[in-house]
Amino acid sequence: MTRRTALTTVLICVGIHTGMTACVARAAEDSRKPNIVFILADDLGYADLGCYGQTKIRTPHIDRLAAEGMRFTRFYAGASVCAPSRCVLMTGKHTGHCRVRGNAPLVERARQTLRRDDVTVAALLQRAGYATALVGKWGLGMDDMPGQPLKQGFDFFFGYLDQVHAHNYFPDYVWRNTEKVMLPNEVRAILCGKNGAWGTGGIATRRVAYSPKLMLDEALGFIQRNQSRPFFLYFATTIPHANNEAAKELGNGAEVPDLGVYRDESWPEPDKGYAAMITYLDAQVGAILTRLKQLGLDDNTLVIFSSDNGPEMREFTGYDTTFFKSARGLRGFKRDNYEGGIRAPLIARWPDKIKAGCVSEHVGYFGDFLATASELAEVAPPSGLDSISFLPALLGRRDQQKQHQWLYWEYHSGRATSQAVLLDGRWKGIRNESRAAPLELYDLRADVAETQDIASRHPEIIGKMEAHLKTAREDSPNWPLRDARSAVGAQRAAQQPSAREHRTQRDLAAEKTERPGRTLCRRLDSPRLLPLSRSGRGE
């Protein structure tokens, strides 16, 4: 309801009722700007949720969120790894324009911080009178940098600043605003990368405080404290990201207090842990919804749930996301610009505003959140963004919904850059590992699994994409496009798309049994499965 209609409601109420007080209060409540809760999972696959087709992992609360709201099938993350995806979400610019376009080693962390002149969605909402909180993982600036959350529009911050620190679910400290809160966990520190260049991870030797539990408590407390004013809660859980250090040393990167309903499954322990983490997060979503309802805020709160990038590979986690079909037939994993790496679940619930049980095929991406939130908060976003509000889609006004002609992504590994574009929501162009690599082309309408590179059949579309790529990005000294194609990139480009993504790794193991050695070894040694440039660190 707009302010004008709210006022009208008050006047009508005054005119026809004697019980005026309740009526005026109701209208005032209706005119209040909606609260916004954005729940961001970390490395959760497109199909890790029941409402997106998951059959092994139980997510009843998130499924209910979808049943009571809208589920998007064509929504994309900002990037295929953590920090840039979150930068896109926060600033409404794609990875060709935004500040943080990749994950940087700790020793180069100045490349991975927002700056004073960046404008985040939190800053805009703060300006519009919202109380703002980040609870969870940040990754866009350390405590002594201009990207620190309190300098970027958040009134309150609780959680992790550094992604490698965030790998550990039982850390020895977390941040509350600018202070370190020491926890009773005991942690064995592990240096990541050469001489710790990527930072210090850890494996708890004494597990007492589970950080997702602390985060939920803080999130609920923030909602409680700010129930009488509009608020924005960015709940950026680390679930189900692996503790990569534990995966490497112990073979299991899933960290959860108990395996719950999966305890008696016949699956390997890490797989049980992965499922248990997601179900743990699901219960947290349920707790947030319950608190909103208890406080009478339910009807005036837009709750969005999504994930920052696609599922991770077993080599870095110990658990097998292909067993769960976490990407549901989409090609690729985290770090890929194929659909499996960047297509994200997105669910939005806002009772009486969003029609319950809807599925939207609107093509959007993380950068659109800023324009959407700005529209809700009635605040003008900065100019020059890559951000289209999807509020019309949410409200069922499809005829008013603007569309992206182009979407754009880039991925920076240590030694190469991959780029992808999406034209008219249909044609996907991808070049891997070098600006000199030829574009692959996929028609997502006919081939959502991206199995058939049809570049040679559509030179006119390739020409259009090549032209667009010349202007799609601004150079960043911190995130240059890499020209030299690595040996890995050359091998990748030479490979034809395979059906690998549609098989589980157990299928591959079975193949090995049937045909000892050759097939499996080639696949596992394949750079497409374990490329040299993929560190798994700091992401």
Ligand SMILES: [Ca+2]
């Ligand atoms: Ca992530």
